[in-house]
Amino acid sequence: MRRSRPRAWIVGIAGTAAVLAALLVAIAAGVSIGEMTIPMNTIFTALTNRLGLTSIALPRIQEAVIWDYRLSRSLVAAFCGAGLALSGAILQSLLRNPLAEPYVLGISAGASTGAVGVMLLGLGAGAVSLSMGAFAGALAAFAFVVFLSSGRQTADRTILAGVAASQLFNALTSYIVSTSANAEQARSVMFWMLGSFAGVRWPDVTLSACVVAIGLAVCFWHGRALDAFTFGEDAARSLGIAVRRVRLVLLLFTALMTATMVSMVGAIGFVGLVIPHAARFIVGPGHIRLLPACALLGALFMVLADIVSRIIIAPQVLPIGVVTALVGVPFFSVILYRLRRAA
Numbered sequence: 001m002r003r004s005r006p007r008a009w010i011v012g013i014a015g016t017a018a019v020l021a022a023l024l025v026a027i028a029a030g031v032s033i034g035e036m037t038i039p040m041n042t043i044f045t046a047l048t049n050r051l052g053l054t055s056i057a058l059p060r061i062q063e064a065v066i067w068d069y070r071l072s073r074s075l076v077a078a079f080c081g082a083g084l085a086l087s088g089a090i091l092q093s094l095l096r097n098p099l100a101e102p103y104v105l106g107i108s109a110g111a112s113t114g115a116v117g118v119m120l121l122g123l124g125a126g127a128v129s130l131s132m133g134a135f136a137g138a139l140a141a142f143a144f145v146v147f148l149s150s151g152r153q154t155a156d157r158t159i160l161a162g163v164a165a166s167q168l169f170n171a172l173t174s175y176i177v178s179t180s181a182n183a184e185q186a187r188s189v190m191f192w193m194l195g196s197f198a199g200v201r202w203p204d205v206t207l208s209a210c211v212v213a214i215g216l217a218v219c220f221w222h223g224r225a226l227d228a229f230t231f232g233e234d235a236a237r238s239l240g241i242a243v244r245r246v247r248l249v250l251l252l253f254t255a256l257m258t259a260t261m262v263s264m265v266g267a268i269g270f271v272g273l274v275i276p277h278a279a280r281f282i283v284g285p286g287h288i289r290l291l292p293a294c295a296l297l298g299a300l301f302m303v304l305a306d307i308v309s310r311i312i313i314a315p316q317v318l319p320i321g322v323v324t325a326l327v328g329v330p331f332f333s334v335i336l337y338r339l340r341r342a343a
Contacts (some may be wrong), residue, residue, distance in 0.1 A: 015282045016289075020298040023078065026303040030074035031066055033307055035315055037136055037227055038070075068201075076200040077306040077320075078299035079208035080265055081275075083257040085298025088272020089279070089290060090254050093226045097158050098335055100136075101272030102258040104157070106165025108269065110141025111255075111262035112193055113169045119189065121179040129205070129311055134259035136231050141165045142255060160288045174191055195268040197306055197323030211260045214231070216295055223287040230285065268321050270328020271298055277335070 026169075046066045047055040087191050088101035102108045114137025118130050148161035173193070177186050200236070219226070225246045228236035237243050280291040302320075305327075309318040 004041045016293055016296060019282075019293065019300055022141065023072060023296055023300045023303065026300055026307070027071075027074045027078060027184045030071045030077070030303050030307050034065075034070060034310060036062070036065055038066065042066075070203050071204050073304075074303055074306065076208055076264065077197055077302045079205070080197075080261045080299070081271055081298035081302025081305075082262050083208065083212045083215060084268065084271040084295040085275035085279075085301075086212070086291060087254045087258050089287075089294045090219060090226070090250050091272070091278040092276055093229050093287070094250060095158060096230065096232065098277070099159055099332065100310040101270070101276075102254070103267065103271075104166075104273060104332070105145050105162035106141045106169060107138045107145075107255060107258050108262055109169035109173070110144075110251055111135070111138040111165045111259040112267045113137045114140075114259070115263045116173050116176050116193075118191060120176055120185065125167040131260050131263045131308045134263040135256055136259075137169065138255040138259040138262070141169055141251075142251065144168070191319065192266045193321075194319030195266040195318060195324070196317075197265055198317065200264055208260060208264065211257055212295070215257045216291060218253050219250065219286070220245030221292050222250060223291060226250075226287040227285075254288065263288070266319075266321065268302075268324055270324050273300060273335075274328050274331045275301055277331075311323045 028040060028043060031043050032040060042058060042062055042294075045054060045056050046058055046063055049056060049058070084102060091100040091102070091105065092098055094100075110187075111134040114133040114135065115130055117137070118133035144165045145161045148164060149158045164323070176190050181189060208268060225236065225241045228239050228241055233243050236246075275298045276290070277293055279290055279297050282297075283289040285291045288331075302324075303322045305320055307312070309320050309323050312318055312323075
């Protein structure tokens with residue numbers, strides 16, 4: 001037993017390093033691939049020029065595509081994937097439900113309603129107001145799910161409550177769009193709701209990076225408490241953990257991360273479902289190793305999904321939510337089938 005723990009840490013560190021290397025390669029590929037293919041050496045030169053290490057002249061159009069469009073898009077995709085994966089891991093641990101994630105539980109739908117309300121009803125202006133509207137919607141959706149599934153919680157009951165929340169808030173969003181938007185606004189909002197990185201820029205990179213960094217730090221700080229939650233609230237309470245406080249803090253940060261990502265890129269599903277299970281397979285269930293692995297795997301998955309969305313029906317761009325659903329729905333079905341067999 002004493003030898004297994006160091007070996008597990010070595011495997012976890014090696015796996016995390018491999019995922020980090022793959023993420024850097026994927027970001028470079030995301031900057032390179034598109035209607036205008038940019039060579040890797042040009043990307044490297046543009047980066048060293050910006051850092052002041054070199055001063056090699058490059059075509060202005062290539063520099064503009066790299067800095068004003070693709071690099072910011074790939075970085076937001078990475079932070080978005082990291083935030084959604086972390087949110088899924090936290091919800092699965094707190095609810096002790098392998099199917100829990102922001103999209104399935106209706107939190108993303110609630111955040112979409114809040115963001116669309118800000119955009120179309122004039123409830124605020126700017127990125128902060130949009131994020132706060134999404135945050136309020138996410139909290140409302142989660143409160144609705146908790147209310148419906150209160151009492152004896154089971155996986156089926158929680159998922160059914162999430163389905164009800166998704167239907168309710170999607171209906172509210174459709175009502176707002178139908179009554180308050182013109183044809184062009186309705187088209188752009190509907191495309192945005194399916195997930196799109198087309199409009200993100202460097203301020204979005206800063207915002208998403210800060211939110212994910214703070215969320216990861218808070219979740220990592222409560223890593224031992226999350227380990228205890230996997231055995232139930234009574235077990236966590238017997239270990240001296242302030243169950244209500246920890247649950248409230250983690251749920252608030254889960255809603256904040258989800259709302260921030262939805263306000264920027266729309267509702268993207270199944271990232272928080274698929275990635276935590278994949279991370280547990282690689283590094284094990286301990287949250288001290290699981291949370292960083294989730295963040296890196298989620299970032300890698302979303303960057304790759306963004307690349308696929310740009311090339312699968314080029315020159316058109318497929319909504320990113322369609323790509324993640326094509327991966328997530330079969331995965332969701334497998335987990336649900338195993339739960340039925342185990343029941």
